[in-house]
Amino acid sequence: xxxxxxxxxxxxxxxxxxxMVLASFRSPGEFGGLAPFLEDGKxxxxxxxxxxxxxxxVYAQIFLKSVWYALLTTLFCLALAYPLAALIAKSPQRYRDxxxxxxxxxxxxNFLIRVYAxxxxxxxxxxxxxxxxxxxxxxxxxxxxxxxxxxxVLVCLVYVHLPFMVLPLYANLEKHDQALLDAAQDLGxxxxxxxxxxxxxxxxxxxxxxxxxxxxxxxxxFAIPDILGGPGxxxxxxVIKQQxxxxxxxxxxxxxxxxxxxxxxxxxxxxxxxxxRNLGAPSSAKQARA
Amino acid sequence: xxxxxxxCLALALAAVPVAPAQAKDExxxxxxxxxxxxETIKRFEEFCKCAVVQTYYxxxxxxxxxxxxxxRGYDLLVPTANAVEALIHGKQLLPxxxxxxxxLKNINPIYMNTSFDPGNKYSVPYAMSTTIIGYNDQxxxxxxxxxxxxxxxxxxxxxxxxxxxxxxxxxxxxxxAAALKYLGYSANDVxxxxxxxxxxxxxxxxPYWAAFNxxxxxxxxxxxxxWLVHGYSNDIFQANLDAQAAKRPFHILQGMPxxxxxxxxxxxxxxxxxxxxxxxxxxxDFMLEGKNSAELTNLIGSGNxxxxxxxxxxxxxxxNPAIFPDKxxxxxxxxxxxxxxxxxxxxxxxxxxxxxxx
Amino acid sequence: MRRQPxxxxxxxxxxxxxxxxxxxxxxxxxxxxxRLNAEWVGFTFDWYTRLFHDQDMLAAAGNSLLIALxxxxxxxxxxxxxxxxxxxxxxxLLSILVLAxxxxxxxxxxxxxxxxxxxxxFTLGLVSVALAHIAFCIGFVxxxxxxxxxxxxxxxxxxxxxxGASPWNAFRYITLPLIMPGVIAGALMAFTLxxxxxxxxxxxxxxxxxxxxxxxxxxxxxxxxxxxNAVSSLLMLLTLALIxxxxxxxxxxxxxx
Numbered sequence: 049x050x051x052x053x054x055x056x057x058x059x060x061x062x063x064x065x066x067x068m069v070l071a072s073f074r075s076p077g078e079f080g081g082l083a084p085f086l087e088d089g090k091x092x093x094x095x096x097x098x099x100x101x102x103x104x105x106v107y108a109q110i111f112l113k114s115v116w117y118a119l120l121t122t123l124f125c126l127a128l129a130y131p132l133a134a135l136i137a138k139s140p141q142r143y144r145d146x147x148x149x150x151x152x153x154x155x156x157x158n159f160l161i162r163v164y165a166x167x168x169x170x171x172x173x174x175x176x177x178x179x180x181x182x183x184x185x186x187x188x189x190x191x192x193x194x195x196x197x198x199x200x201v202l203v204c205l206v207y208v209h210l211p212f213m214v215l216p217l218y219a220n221l222e223k224h225d226q227a228l229l230d231a232a233q234d235l236g237x238x239x240x241x242x243x244x245x246x247x248x249x250x251x252x253x254x255x256x257x258x259x260x261x262x263x264x265x266x267x268x269x270f271a272i273p274d275i276l277g278g279p280g281x282x283x284x285x286x287v288i289k290q291q292x293x294x295x296x297x298x299x300x301x302x303x304x305x306x307x308x309x310x311x312x313x314x315x316x317x318x319x320x321x322x323x324x325r326n327l328g329a330p331s332s333a334k335q336a337r338a
Numbered sequence: 339x340x341x342x343x344x345x346c347l348a349l350a351l352a353a354v355p356v357a358p359a360q361a362k363d364e365x366x367x368x369x370x371x372x373x374x375x376x377e378t379i380k381r382f383e384e385f386c387k388c389a390v391v392q393t394y395y396x397x398x399x400x401x402x403x404x405x406x407x408x409x410r411g412y413d414l415l416v417p418t419a420n421a422v423e424a425l426i427h428g429k430q431l432l433p434x435x436x437x438x439x440x441x442l443k444n445i446n447p448i449y450m451n452t453s454f455d456p457g458n459k460y461s462v463p464y465a466m467s468t469t470i471i472g473y474n475d476q477x478x479x480x481x482x483x484x485x486x487x488x489x490x491x492x493x494x495x496x497x498x499x500x501x502x503x504x505x506x507x508x509x510x511x512x513x514x515a516a517a518l519k520y521l522g523y524s525a526n527d528v529x530x531x532x533x534x535x536x537x538x539x540x541x542x543x544x545p546y547w548a549a550f551n552x553x554x555x556x557x558x559x560x561x562x563x564x565w566l567v568h569g570y571s572n573d574i575f576q577a578n579l580d581a582q583a584a585k586r587p588f589h590i591l592q593g594m595p596x597x598x599x600x601x602x603x604x605x606x607x608x609x610x611x612x613x614x615x616x617x618x619x620x621x622x623d624f625m626l627e628g629k630n631s632a633e634l635t636n637l638i639g640s641g642n643x644x645x646x647x648x649x650x651x652x653x654x655x656x657x658n659p660a661i662f663p664d665k666x667x668x669x670x671x672x673x674x675x676x677x678x679x680x681x682x683x684x685x686x687x688x689x690x691x692x693x694x695x696x
Numbered sequence: 697m698r699r700q701p702x703x704x705x706x707x708x709x710x711x712x713x714x715x716x717x718x719x720x721x722x723x724x725x726x727x728x729x730x731r732l733n734a735e736w737v738g739f740t741f742d743w744y745t746r747l748f749h750d751q752d753m754l755a756a757a758g759n760s761l762l763i764a765l766x767x768x769x770x771x772x773x774x775x776x777x778x779x780x781x782x783x784x785x786x787x788x789l790l791s792i793l794v795l796a797x798x799x800x801x802x803x804x805x806x807x808x809x810x811x812x813x814x815x816x817x818f819t820l821g822l823v824s825v826a827l828a829h830i831a832f833c834i835g836f837v838x839x840x841x842x843x844x845x846x847x848x849x850x851x852x853x854x855x856x857x858x859x860g861a862s863p864w865n866a867f868r869y870i871t872l873p874l875i876m877p878g879v880i881a882g883a884l885m886a887f888t889l890x891x892x893x894x895x896x897x898x899x900x901x902x903x904x905x906x907x908x909x910x911x912x913x914x915x916x917x918x919x920x921x922x923x924x925n926a927v928s929s930l931l932m933l934l935t936l937a938l939i940x941x942x943x944x945x946x947x948x949x950x951x952x953x
Contacts, residue, residue, distance in 0.1 A: 051777075054789070064812035104687075131704055131710075131711055135708035153936060160913065162719075164920065168721055173563065195548075210711075214711075215881035253846035254843050257842070268799070274551075275553055285801060292403055293399040293803070296682060297679070394906075403807065407807050554916075580731050583730070584737050
């Protein structure tokens with residue numbers, strides 16, 4: 049089972065990535081790309097770029113900001129996606145597929161125009177901004193820009209990642225046994241208790257999957273701050289992009305990317321480990337019934 | 339399952355004829371989007387009896403990154419001067435066979451024989467733009483702000499009046515150049531002390547800016563959400579056309595700062611691995627004809643280094659000092675030079691500090 | 697339909713509203729009589745007319761659809777296998793190889809794949825783009841399939857094996873139908889990721905290979921005109937129609953038993 053995907057990823061991911069891992073130990077080319085590997089008999093290998101990253105606090109600072117944004121995005125996505133996935137999972141069979149498709153349909157339109165649509169919604173002359181600032185003015189507060197701000201970036205981040213939380217949650221919730229919940233209701237549990245004691249623990253694998261598929265990509269995002277972020281919304285993804293598309297410093301870009309990837313994998317591993325230890329969710333409906 | 343697979347296959351086959359045909363002679367042009375008039379392409383296709391396949395990039399650095407990683411298959415590229423410099427040093431370009439370019443004499447000599455390509459061995463000027471100030475004339479008049487100096491972008495005493503309504507380009511090179519010009523230095527100044535001064539000017543002005551933006555700022559300027567921008571002359575020209583078309587009560591005008599600005603001359607160059615360098619040379623000579631060169635200027639308001647083109651350019655564009663600056667202004671325009679690795683790293687470090695946002 | 701708490705309806709409704717308000721703007725603005733996607737000026741069909749004459753845009757849309765269908769199909773198969781393998785074998789290596797493409801910044805993956813293809817003298821084109829897309833889509837499918845398997849009763853599969861079914865038959869007739877919602881969810885995600893990918897596609901596309909995102913992003917500095925809204929609206933409609941037709945043709949496809 050693991051053979052074909054392993055082979056494919058080794059060939060089309062691991063090996064190309066190794067090229068860039070090697071690049072992180074080299075020097076940038078004077079006018080772009082990488083410096084020659086072998087020059088005058090000397091091999092170009094050094095730890096300069098790593099040293100720069102570890103001795104300069106600003107990169108860790110920006111990285112932590114990105115983690116924060118990604119975390120907020122994941123939490124808001126979870127809050128919005130859970131009811132959606134739950135409703136779809138409990139719908140009659142014939143509506144389920146359509147409701148699911150309706151969730152993902154908007155995301156087959158182009159990313160840019162979806163972001164532009166948000167720029168229209170959040171624009172200073174649009175209804176939302178006017179009512180918010182009108183209310184603020186009533187309290188004597190200065191008007192607050194909705195566009196070109198962290199708020200705009202977060203709203204867009206949540207929007208863009210929402211289906212990647214809904215779909216895994218749905219895939220998990222779909223198999224929950226209604227009989228279990230009925231039994232609990234018969235025994236006197238109210239709606240909240242049924243949710244918190246039965247549904248949520250059973251859905252944890254779906255929650256983790258969704259969280260991974262939102263948090264990890266959100267860490268590296270750069271397009272959204274570029275288009276509607278404010279002056280202080282530069283994230284680690286933006287810094288990485290600049291290394292390749294402005295400074296032409298591929299080694300440093302590789303270093304930042306490797307650190308990002310390793311950190312993301314480590315955080316995912318940590319979350320999974322915590323989940324297995326602390327929450328001790330019943331690993332099957334069979335166990336829960338016992 | 340089988341029917342689904344069959345449907346997918348049917349769709350895939352249906353999509354194939356939509357892909358471009360591979361029959362005729364093909365000329366691969368790698369260019370900025372909307373940087374050549376469709377009529378010009380059609381005429382060239384008739385002239386050379388070939389098919390023009392266009393691919394686009396939206397930034398010089400994208401072009402450089404792709405070529406540095408080894409991408410091939412393009413015939414003609416249209417990089418800006420500092421990218422040409424990088425390509426020449428990277429030995430990425432084919433020297434031009436001048437005997438095939440009789441129309442080369444049409445180009446204004448002041449744009450020839452540059453420091454990065456002496457004798458024009460590899461490049462020929464195509465079109466130009468400047469990085470200047472764009473503004474909403476109604477708002478600027480209301481607020482009594484000057485529009486001919488970088489101070490209106492950098493000086494807090496002016497910025498106070500437009501707080502949250504100003505954007506600057508999200509480009510370290512462009513913004514530092516503007517700040518250096520504002521301080522009275524050359525845009526190509528590489529003194530670290532001067533760079534630090536420029537960085538501090540930027541930091542002082544940053545709280546008043548709405549965003550660092552190179553992609554959606556023109557939209558916001560055109561509809562009136564943003565009133566003042568640091569932007570490209572072509573974009574600002576287009577914004578005014580759009581504003582007029584939407585019957586807005588204001589104009590979007592170009593302001594040429596008296597301290598000077600960055601001039602970007604885009605050049606036609608041939609990739610050394612070009613599959614059809616002969617077609618590329620034909621194209622270059624074709625675009626050196628006044629009539630063809632003028633079409634782009636009339637379309638997007640770009641500057642034009644071609645003396646023959648003047649006959650064909652719309653008079654209102656010719657009169658525009660931001661597109662065709664007079665001698666005094668032209669003397670203060672500078673083309674950006676490429677930086678060394680150490681300089682690029684230093685600049686990026688300062689830029690990261692600015693963008694880290696405290 | 698079983699009566700669900702009102703709170704659930706309201707919350708889900710809010711979710712759908714959040715998803716669809718921007719989409720309503722996207723579709724509405726495809727009829728906007730202004731080059732910019734910024735403010736409503738007036739109604740026009742111009743952009744649709746222009747789209748039907750725009751060979752480049754249509755070809756780009758066709759390429760995107762072709763690549764997305766291929767990439768999502770292959771990555772769903774490989775991703776499902778990976779998801780099952782992850783659940784049963786808990787292989788560290790596979791785990792990392794599956795998650796890393798999701799974590800790695802797209803620019804790095806794009807540049808590294810380009811260098812890799814060039815080193816192999818592999819001609820860049822639609823195929824190179826599809827291969828790249830498959831690489832980053834596998835992980836999404838695998839994670840969802842693994843989550844679906846978590847907590848599933850493997851008793852049924854064991855029973856089938858005890859009764860003499862081969863591993864493939866046990867998988868095909870027992871496991872696969874049970875994990876089908878996960879597989880479908882993964883396939884939908886893979887398709888979505890592929891059809892809208894820009895960065896990796898930019899680096900792995902050949903000279904003359906244009907996908908819809910490449911075409912659209914190149915307009916970013918001038919104006920992303922409502923023609924883009926038009927092509928997006930049509931593409932959404934087309935894909936929706938395709939899926940509805942497919943599910944009518946093979947009703948068992950999307951159902952889980």
